[in-house]
Amino acid sequence: MSETILEINHLSKFFGKHEVLTDIDFSVDTGDVTSIIGASGSGKSTLLRCINLLETPTSGEIIYRGPNIKKIKGGAPAYRTKVGMVFQSFNLFNNMTVLKNCMVGQTKVLHRSKEEAKKEAMKYLEKVGMAPYINAKPRQLSGGQKQRVAIARALAMNPDILLFDEPTSALDPEMVGEVLNVMRTLAKEGTTMLVVTHEMAFARDVSNKVVYMNGGVILEQGTPEEVFGNPQHKETVDFLARFRN
Amino acid sequence: MDRISQLLNDVSATLSSSYMQYLVGAGKTILLAVIATAVGCIIGLACGILQTIPSEKDDNPVKRAVLFVIRAIIRIYVEVFRGTPMILQAVFIYFGIPYFFGNGARLDITFAAYLVVSINTGAYMAETVRGGILSIDPGQTEGAKAIGMNHFKTMTSVILPQTIRNIIPQIGNNLIINIKDTSVMFIIGYTELFAVHKAIVGAKFIYFPSAVIEMAMYLCMTVICSVLLRFWEKKLDGPQNFDIATTDTLALTSGMNTYIKKNKREDIHR
Ligand SMILES: Nc1ncnc2c1ncn2[C@@H]1O[C@H](COP(=O)(O)OP(=O)(O)O)[C@@H](O)[C@H]1O
Ligand SMILES: [Mg+2]
Secondary structure (H helix, E strand, C coil): CCEEEEEEEEEEEEECCCEEEEEEEEECCCCCEEEEECCCCHHHHHHHHHHHCCCCCEEEEEEEEECCCCHCCCCHHHHCEEEEEECCCCCCCCCCCCCCCCCCHHHHHCCCCCHHHHHHHHHHEEEEEEHHHCCCHHHHHCCHHHHHHHHHHCCCCCCCCCEEECCCCCHHHHHHHEEEEECCCCCCCCCCCCEEEECCCHHHCCCCCEEECCEEEEEEEEEEEHHCCCCHHHHHHHHHHHCCC | HHHHHHHHHHHHHHHHHHHHHHHHHHHHHHHHHHHHHHHEEEHHHHHHCCCHHHCCCCCCCCHHHHHHHHHHHHHHHHHHHHHHHHHHHHHHHHHHHHHCCCCCCCCCCHHHHHHHHHHHHHHHHHHHHHHHHCCCCCHHHHHHHCCCCCCCHHHHHHHHHHHHHHHHHHHHHHHHHHHHHHHHHHHHEEEEEEEHHHHHHCCCCCCCHHHHHHHHHHHHHHHHHHHHHHHHHHHHHHCCCCCCCCHHEEEHHHHCCCCHHCHHHHHCCC
């Protein structure tokens, strides 16, 4: 049984006079793996950032499990514990070890005991294959390793949904695979994910929904078969053609 | 050559009769400088936390007004205490309070000295911390927000620890300036190292030899402080290498708290 976790209604975002997102509508059900694709500058990052309130939407609403997120008790911080985010540039805490990175949110925000936080952190660090590196500082890791720790950090908060903003775009090509593998595993296990990506193979093979954005609007959305197999717009066809060669 | 041996004679004579006074003076100087610098840092960090509370257009007006007032107060504080001589600030606090409220309200000399130097250092540190916070990659803040940290937790767990590391050189500057500049506290009768010099040379004609002693003592204190600060910097940077934790991870998850603090291999194998 899948239920709707997140519903975005008529969301728009202006930076000053510049309209970056126009009338965005879509929803995420439990277990969905949604890929957001589209050219650079089409507003994908801004959409993700609006969803976890790093940017304030100019208008429209975001409904999380029933209530509008503006009404959630505890405000944005409480809501964000439920909506994890993995950034293109990792954003690991430079002053902490790998283990501490994965524990600090649990102890400081969820008020878990140290023992419990550590157990949870280790569980996810093992899952992403970073358990041997718990004593390393972020500066001592490669990009792919950093991103896997960032994924473990987000997972350790036990979020309902994970947002990924181009998680492999800052990585050297040989490291893309290790991160995508982790994401594939998560998808198989039923983790609800919303992934901005340029990895068309991932979008096609792993996700069950694909959203194509163009110029701040959602031009097309559907199953991978629909969007990749039978695109309805010329822009989509052109965009996808650039990835086939 | 005999001027130098004369000087050495005078210095040793002065020291042998008054070394206790010099030592007590140096002790009072270093204590005042260290404590006031520490308090100044705390003031600076607090200002840093308060000044960076984000305010957005759609926050409620009361919150925005409060934030505006907080920022205005910090600005005024910084401008006033950075923009006036510490010697006059001491006069204002030590003589100004009794002027309005009578002699009963006069502060204790030592307390007044600590207060003035702390507040003065705090004004500089507020700006230093603000600069330090600005220099941290905004991604750090976003990473913290994304796991649900509020402003205070973001600051205390993620941003300020990195800021402190980056501003240690500036903290060192302030400490060293304070070691020297606390000498102006003679104005309210605080007898630190320089005041000792004045007292001793007032009694005897040994102005230059005493100045030589003072120079050497100031230099000793400042150099020791520099070395200690460097050491602190290194310590905050942590080890250059890390251990790969190769043992079975079940051992790790069974409540071994010490492992987090000491990353020695023995701990893993226990
Ligand atoms: N903070 C900002 N201020 C002003 N314009 C911005 C800001 N962030 C993004 N934009 C603009 O919004 C548009 C969409 O950006 P973004 O969401 O980053 O696109 P994408 O992630 O799809 O590449 C771009 O034109 C970009 O210049
Ligand atoms: Mg982007």
